Amino acid sequence: MRMKRDITLLVAAVLALGIFVIDAFTPLNGAIAVLQIAVILLVAPVGQRALLMCGAACAGLTVASFAIGHGLGGWNGALVRLIVSLVAQAITVVLSLRDRSTRRSLDEQARILDLSHDTVIIRDRTDRIIDWNRGAETLYGWTRDEAIGCVCADLLQSHIPDGKADLALCREGKWAGHIERTCRDGRRLTLASRWLVRTDAAGEPIGVIESSIDLTEQIASEAERNQARMQLSHLSAELAHAAGVATLGQMSASIVHEVNQPLTAIINYGNSTRRWLNQPEPDMAEVRQCIDRIIASGQRAADVIRRVRDMARKVPARPEALDLADLTAQVLALLETEARRGKVRLTQTLAPGLPRVVGDRVQVQQVLVNLVMNAIQAARPDGSAEVKIMAEPTGAGQLAVTVCDNGPGVPADAMGRLFEAFYSTKADGMGIGLSICRSLVETLGGTLTAQNGVPHGASFTFTLPLAGDGCAGTHEALR
Numbered sequence: 001m002r003m004k005r006d007i008t009l010l011v012a013a014v015l016a017l018g019i020f021v022i023d024a025f026t027p028l029n030g031a032i033a034v035l036q037i038a039v040i041l042l043v044a045p046v047g048q049r050a051l052l053m054c055g056a057a058c059a060g061l062t063v064a065s066f067a068i069g070h071g072l073g074g075w076n077g078a079l080v081r082l083i084v085s086l087v088a089q090a091i092t093v094v095l096s097l098r099d100r101s102t103r104r105s106l107d108e109q110a111r112i113l114d115l116s117h118d119t120v121i122i123r124d125r126t127d128r129i130i131d132w133n134r135g136a137e138t139l140y141g142w143t144r145d146e147a148i149g150c151v152c153a154d155l156l157q158s159h160i161p162d163g164k165a166d167l168a169l170c171r172e173g174k175w176a177g178h179i180e181r182t183c184r185d186g187r188r189l190t191l192a193s194r195w196l197v198r199t200d201a202a203g204e205p206i207g208v209i210e211s212s213i214d215l216t217e218q219i220a221s222e223a224e225r226n227q228a229r230m231q232l233s234h235l236s237a238e239l240a241h242a243a244g245v246a247t248l249g250q251m252s253a254s255i256v257h258e259v260n261q262p263l264t265a266i267i268n269y270g271n272s273t274r275r276w277l278n279q280p281e282p283d284m285a286e287v288r289q290c291i292d293r294i295i296a297s298g299q300r301a302a303d304v305i306r307r308v309r310d311m312a313r314k315v316p317a318r319p320e321a322l323d324l325a326d327l328t329a330q331v332l333a334l335l336e337t338e339a340r341r342g343k344v345r346l347t348q349t350l351a352p353g354l355p356r357v358v359g360d361r362v363q364v365q366q367v368l369v370n371l372v373m374n375a376i377q378a379a380r381p382d383g384s385a386e387v388k389i390m391a392e393p394t395g396a397g398q399l400a401v402t403v404c405d406n407g408p409g410v411p412a413d414a415m416g417r418l419f420e421a422f423y424s425t426k427a428d429g430m431g432i433g434l435s436i437c438r439s440l441v442e443t444l445g446g447t448l449t450a451q452n453g454v455p456h457g458a459s460f461t462f463t464l465p466l467a468g469d470g471c472a473g474t475h476e477a478l479r
Contacts, residue, residue, distance in 0.1 A: 005046055012042045016058060024065035033062035033085035037092040044096040051100070055093035059086055119191075119214075122198070124207040127152050139214055141184025156181040165195060169208065173197040179212065189216045263301060269294045319444070321356040321467035322364060324391055324399065331368045332389070335376065344376045344385040351392040357399045357464040359444045364464065367440055367448075370433045371403040371460050378407035378458065397466050398446060404459035409452040418450055437462070 016039045023032035036058035043054040066082045119139050122131035132147040140147075140156060147155065159180040168175035175195045182188055193212040197205050273290040276283050332346050339346045357364075372387060379385035390402045410418060414425050419438045438448040446463040453459055 008042065008046055009050065012039050012054065015039050015042070016054075016061060020061040020065050023062070024068040033065060033082070034088050036062060036085070036089055040089060040092045040096060044100065048097065048100060051093060051096055055089060058089050062086060062089065119212045120210070121147075121152060121212075122207065122209045123152050125205065129155070130207070139183065139189070140181070156183075169195060169197055173205075178215070187216075189214055190219055191215060263297075266294050266297045266301075269297065318360055319358055320361065322359055322361060323354075324357055324364075324401065324464075325350050325354055327361065327365060328368065328389055328391070328401075331365060331372060335369065335372055338373070339376055339387070342376050342379070342385065344379045344387055346372075346376075346387050346389070348389040350390070354391060355393065355399065356467040358467045359464050363440045363444065367437045367462060368401070368403070370437050371462075374433065374460075375403050375405040375407075375458075379405045393466070394463060398463040399466055400461055400463050402459050402461040404453060404457055406453075406457040409456055409458045410450065415450065415452070419448070434460075 016036060019032060019035045019039070039058055040051065040054055044051050062082065062085050066078065069078070119136040120131075120133040121129060121136055124130055129147050129150055129152050132142075132144045134144075136147070137143055142155070152158065160177065161180065162177055165175045165177065165179075174197065177193065179191050179193045180188060181191060191212040192215050193210055195208050195210045198207040198209055200206050269290045273287055273294070276286045276290065328348055328350065332348065336346070368389075372389065375387040376385075379387055385406065387403065387405050390404070392400060394400045411425060418425075419434050434448075434450075441448040441462045441464070445465045448460065448462040450458065450460050
């Protein structure tokens with residue numbers, strides 16, 4: 001590189017001296033010194049300092065040749081030729097300096113583009129590649145020399161899903177979106193790309209410059225995360241169903257007793273009916289009364305079976321407007337035998353005229369059953385055990401339902417972990433009931449919290465959105 005520079009300077013010096021000799025010592029009257037601009041242009045690529053020194057030297061030789069050739073007289077047109085030569089040399093130096101500055105700026109920009117990890121491709125109006133940075137080489141696999149001159153869409157098998165790039169370029173001069181391309185090894189890539197129209201000095205479009213980022217792995221990871229979320233949601237639903245069935249298993253003895261009572265009553269009333277009919281003069285009033293009681297007992301047994309079936313069946317969530325008072329009464333009826341066996345008194349205090357709430361009947365019933373069962377098991381075993389269910393509007397578009405007991409309460413060190421999966425304060429607890437309850441309530445758009453009472457006991461409060469003006473939006477959110 002240095003040798004080439006030295007040779008250039010040597011050639012320039014010989015050329016400058018030759019022009020000087022011709023201008024100073026020959027009878028030619030033309031503006032020979034103007035030819036010194038060739039020397040300046042020859043030295044321009046060497047460097048700014050060399051260019052300035054060359055310009056000064058050429059001007060000095062031009063003035064010296066004028067003095068030698070014309071002395072103190074006979075200036076006439078020679079002076080004009082001198083001025084023209086000097087001006088031409090000065091203009092050449094200035095333009096060469098500007099050209100060097102422009103080239104240096106372009107070189108720096110080119111280096112910056114090469115340093116970028118993003119792909120940068122510059123294309124002409126026919127979509128042929130005229131520049132291709134190192135990021136493009138690394139991603140697509142073709143070198144700059146191989147890519148330049150190729151039609152970009154053909155080389156990379158480009159596909160724009162929305163198909164609006166050309167329209168956006170025509171209207172706005174730019175476009176941003178996703179594009180699919182194929183690299184050299186056959187891999188299909190998805191990129192986030194930004195295109196900008198290139199224009200000439202007159203403002204006419206001459207091509208496009210684009211910058212792109214590879215999103216293939218990110219999109220694949222997002223798809224995997226979505227799949228994992230779907231699987232987790234499915235597993236959560238399975239676990240919630242299993243928890244409901246487990247609760248039914250715990251209440252199986254109570255359910256058998258609850259169904260056995262109306263069945264026993266049906267048998268007894270049936271026997272009574274037969275006895276009344278076998279008398280010489282049947283008492284039809286007693287017979288009708290027995291039949292009415294048989295029907296009532298059968299309906300009671302059917303209600304118990306229906307409630308159990310609703311709890312056990314596995315159906316998708318179906319948000320609807322629910323009467324919480326009616327739902328609470330069903331739950332208390334289902335747990336009445338369990339409460340009697342534990343000598344626990346169940347009471348409910350519901351505000352008059354409770355508005356309906358939005359939720360899935362089976363899920364809300366499952367939450368109530370879990371909370372009331374926990375309260376029954378935690379209530380005081382000294383004969384004064386009591387579980388209360390209370391409900392009232394919160395004033396924030398929701399209804400709050402509280403289940404409280406008069407047991408020992410939740411240990412202080414357990415309160416923070418109470419809703420964690422597989423954490424339980426009971427020796428034989430699975431640790432999923434409260435976790436499932438909170439998940440179900442939050443899915444329905446509410447919250448579930450716990451706190452200890454004063455001086456004893458614990459209370460669990462969950463909220464549900466009210467049915468009304470916001471019901472439609474809540475329905476959509478739960479689907």
